[in-house]
Amino acid sequence: MWNRFTEGLADIVAPEEGIGQEEQDDTDQLWNRLASVVTPLPVSPDSTEAARNDKDEQDQYICDLERALLQRKKQNEALETKEVEIAQQKADIERLQAARHDIGTLQTENGTIPLGLNQEQFVQELHQSQAQVDALLARCQAHEKELVSLRGRLKELQTANETLQKEKREIRVRLAEYEQGYVEMLAEMEQMKAVNEKEKATLLVESEEHASSIDNQRLYDLEAQLKTSEADKVVAQQDAERLQRDLDALEGVLHQFQVDNKAQKKHVAAVEAELERATSELQTRQPLSEPNEEAMDDLDRVMEKLAKKTHECEKLREVAYVDSNKKGEVLQLMARIMGFTEDEKRRVGVGYPIQGNGGGGLFSSIIGLVAPGEGVTTSVDPSTIEGKNFADIWSEFLLEEASKGQ
Structure with a gap:
C-alpha cells in the first residue's frame, strides 16, 4: 500500500x-x-x-x-x-x-x-x-x-x-x-x-534483615572461636610447662651420658695404647721365632676385642657429636637402642619430631594427645610405661649395658 x-x-x-x-x-x-x-x-x-x-x-x-x-x-x-x-x-x-x-x-x-x-x-x-x-x-x-x-x-x-x-x-x-x-x-x-x-521497598527490607542475620551469625562464630582459642591456649601452656620439666630431666641424663662417654673414650684409648705397646714388645722380643698357636689366639682375641671397642667408640662418638639443637634425633636414637615399640614411643613423647618448645609439648601435643584440664582425673599417665618415666627407663638401660660390658 x-x-x-x-x-x-x-x-x-x-x-x-x-x-x-x-x-x-x-x-x-x-x-x-x-x-x-x-x-x-x-x-x-x-x-x-x-x-x-x-x-x-x-x-x-x-x-x-x-x-x-x-x-x-x-x-x-x-x-x-x-x-x-x-x-x-x-x-x-x-x-x-x-x-x-x-x-x-x-x-x-x-x-x-x-x-x-x-x-x-x-x-x-x-x-x-x-x-x-x-x-x-x-x-x-x-x-x-x-x-x-x-x-x-x-x-x-x-x-x-x-x-x-x-x-x-x-x-x-x-x-x-x-x-x-x-x-x-x-x-x-x-x-x-x-x-x-x-x-x-520489600527487597530493601529483606536485604537489611539478611545482613543483620549474617552479622549475628558471624559474631557468634567469632565468640566460639575465641573460647576455643582460649581453651587451646591453656592446654598449650600446661603442655609447655610439662615439656620444660621433661626436657630438663632429659638434659641431665644426656649430660651424665656424655660424661660417661668421655670416660669410656679415655679407657678405650688407654686399652689401644697398651695393646699397641704389647704388640710392639712382642714383635721386638721374638722377631725371628714362629708364632705359636696360643699367641695367635691371644692376638685374635685382642684384635676382636679391639674391633668391638672401636665400634662402640664410633657409636659413642656419633651420640656425642649431636648438639642440643637436635634433641629430637637423640631421642629417636635412644628409643631405637632401647627397642621401643611405636606405642611406647608415643607414650614417652618421641614418636614424632620436635618443633619448638610450645604448641602442645613433647610428650602430648605432638602426637595429638591433650593433657587433661583442670577438674578432670585420669587413671593412667600417658608419659609413663609400667609406672616408670622415660628418665628412669633410660638410666636402667645404661646400667644394664654397663654391667654387660663388664
Whole structure:
C-alpha cells in the first residue's frame, strides 16, 4: 500500500510544463518533506518519547497531504485554462484557413487583386498568413498531444487522489488507535512503576534483615572461636610447662651420658695404647721365632676385642657429636637402642619430631594427645610405661649395658 501511495505522491508533486521556477522549488521542497514521512515508524511500546514523536510525524504527514491536494487543485485549474487557450487557438486556425480558402477562390474567379492592392503585397501577405497558419497548426497538434497526455495524467491523478483520500481516512483511524494505545501504555507504565516501587521497598527490607542475620551469625562464630582459642591456649601452656620439666630431666641424663662417654673414650684409648705397646714388645722380643698357636689366639682375641671397642667408640662418638639443637634425633636414637615399640614411643613423647618448645609439648601435643584440664582425673599417665618415666627407663638401660660390658 505504501508503494502505491508513494507513486501517487510522486505524480501529485511532479512539476508540470509551464509552471514557474518558484512553484517548482515549492514542489520539490514539498516532495522532500513528504518522502521523509511517507513510511511512519511503528510505535515502540517501551518508549513514550518514540510514541510522542510518531504522533507529531502523523500530524505533519496529514498537513503535507492537504497541501499536496491543494497544489494539485491549482494545477487542475491551470490545465483547464490551458484547454480554453487551445480551443481559442483552434478557432483562430479555422478562421485563418477559411480566409485562405476565400482568397484562393477570389484569385481563381477574378484573376485580379481586390481593394486596390498590388499583387506582390498580396502574395507576401498570403505567404505570411500561410506560415502563421502552419505554425498554428503545429502548435495545435502539439497542444492536442499534450492535452491527451494531460487528460491521461488527470485521470491517474484523480485515481491517486481517491486513493490518498482513502488512505488519509485510514491514517486518521490509525492515529486514533495510536493515541488510545499511547494512553493505555501510560496507564500501564504508571501501574508497573507502582509495583516496582513496592517490590523495591520489600527487597530493601529483606536485604537489611539478611545482613543483620549474617552479622549475628558471624559474631557468634567469632565468640566460639575465641573460647576455643582460649581453651587451646591453656592446654598449650600446661603442655609447655610439662615439656620444660621433661626436657630438663632429659638434659641431665644426656649430660651424665656424655660424661660417661668421655670416660669410656679415655679407657678405650688407654686399652689401644697398651695393646699397641704389647704388640710392639712382642714383635721386638721374638722377631725371628714362629708364632705359636696360643699367641695367635691371644692376638685374635685382642684384635676382636679391639674391633668391638672401636665400634662402640664410633657409636659413642656419633651420640656425642649431636648438639642440643637436635634433641629430637637423640631421642629417636635412644628409643631405637632401647627397642621401643611405636606405642611406647608415643607414650614417652618421641614418636614424632620436635618443633619448638610450645604448641602442645613433647610428650602430648605432638602426637595429638591433650593433657587433661583442670577438674578432670585420669587413671593412667600417658608419659609413663609400667609406672616408670622415660628418665628412669633410660638410666636402667645404661646400667644394664654397663654391667654387660663388664
